[in-house]
Amino acid sequence: MSNNRIVTSPSERVQALSDSFKDVLSLGQKYVDLLDRLAQTKDTKDLLAATIKLTKMDLANAFVNFPPHYKAADYFLIFMDRLLKMHGDTAVNVTENELNHEFEATMASIGNEAIFKFEIDSRGEAAFTEQSQHEPLFYLSLEDKLMQFNNRTLVNYFIIYALNQHTDLELRDAVKPLIDFAKYLQQDLDFTIDLGILATANDRRFMLDKPDLPLTVIDRLFVATADEDYMLMNLPRNNGAELILDQGTKLDIAFDPDDYSQEWAFLVEDPDEQVSFFDVLLHYGLVRKWYLADRDSLAVRTDHMEIADDEEAVPDSASLAVDQSDEEAEVTTKKDDSEENDE
């Protein structure tokens, strides 16, 4: 940078200082312009562009100390808040913490104790993370236009932890704006999104992390239905079981009979394609108890969308490497990454 020159004469020194201020002032001007766009723009594409620039902006300067400013994680949250508000969605409440000046999100339906923030790893991928349990619920990469839910942490946080304090309906309301956010990203900004176990499409299969499922695990679900109103049926081609739930909802644990590999997967079908596997876990204690008791065998795999790390001559179409890592391993990777999280 120019201000690192060794200068001698007073006038040169003054000029150097002045030049530095000019740099800083123009940087400052750019900065406030971006802040204005972040705060005011009505265009989602402009909002995205401004957010990306803000998250990458380096305001450190030897001569001028900028007044307190926000961090990249805050811009992510403001971006989320603004995109939701542009769609009239007010279920997520984003406020600035007066003590540390960081932005925090809460959901109306589950109260103020559950605080969510973005946490950013070394690759610039932000994880929307609940702060007390430290579960990253989804990942967001603005530059690569990716958004993906984490199946394991969704279960850890909502199904295991939060369900102790809240009803299934409250939790469903808490998850809804997150799903909506994903959909707005997809509709408005062409993001590639993966709703994971929140997806409601009837043909969506959730492959099990461990491909070989002992049939005794299904036997246990069968036995558990003896005291319930739900029945576990055999699939017509002997390729698994189907649990008949309420209002035409069915949960299959099955493999594709035409595929020699016989990989087991969950599948939820309902007449209106409104019910996800997550919803089934949330609403049906029978399924939840069974799933959690045998989670080692039943854990759903997260097909993690990854951005190719090195940018060496990878064709654009191939830059999305789909890494089929399991729930557990994926979380470990994430943790490792976030430790070296100082850009």
Next chain:
Amino acid sequence: MASVETNSDALDVTQAINQQIITKVKYLRRFNDAISNHRDREIYQLLDNQRYAKEIEHREQQPNDKGVMNLVDDLADQLSNHLSENLIKYLGKTYPFFYYEEYQTGHYRIYFGNWWDRRQFGELDVLNVRFSFDQTEYEKLRTAFELSRDNKRYNSERINKISSENDRLQDLIDHQREREERKEALQEQLKDISSRSGIWESSRNKESRQELVEQLQKLEDQEDESRNAVQTIKDNERVVLSLSKENTILSYEQKSIVDTFGSFEDFELANRNLYANYLESLNEANGKQVDSDEQ
């Protein structure tokens, strides 16, 4: 006895034979016609006129004509196959929980339910319109219904017994350390007492020595048992799971019968009246199934 005596007698015999043949031909023609037009009700009548008269026409004592009935005996399998089509369609509505597998022409296995695990429940006797249930399986179901009146399940007692056995074994495993400590203490005492033994050992000393040895042996036995306990617990759990599965199957079966018939007694009644109910459901004119829900 029958010996040819006169010509006129021979004529009578010829006439009698012809009469019989005409009856047989008539029977076969009727049969042929009924088969061609799938008039199942008439086929059932032709197969067993006595039963048909009694249960459908309520006329008692109509003997079967042995001379014609056995004409189709060797066609039993094919007839069963032919008649099964409408019968199974009817049963699909009236006994929605039964499933059939034709394992050879005209022979049908009954499966109870299409749930995750189900039982083969006997066979369907199409020509006689009746279920021939597997007696062992049927008795299980009857017993399950009886037990359910006291809110009990078929295998509950055995499951409870095995479960408490598992609790005991788990307890053995959990108390291994205490056992070790107790063993050491006993061995110490034994050593102490043994030092005072010899040919002049007091009877009291002898007794307590004997007692210590016995206690040590008991601990040793427990140790042996606990060494195998992990495996035994696993084996027991497998047995409990399969017993629980049988309980579940029986509870699904009971649920299905109650949903369809109201009670086990009504189910048995329906089975007894199946022939009459089914044949009455077949339209007299064409022998095909009546589509209305009047049955």
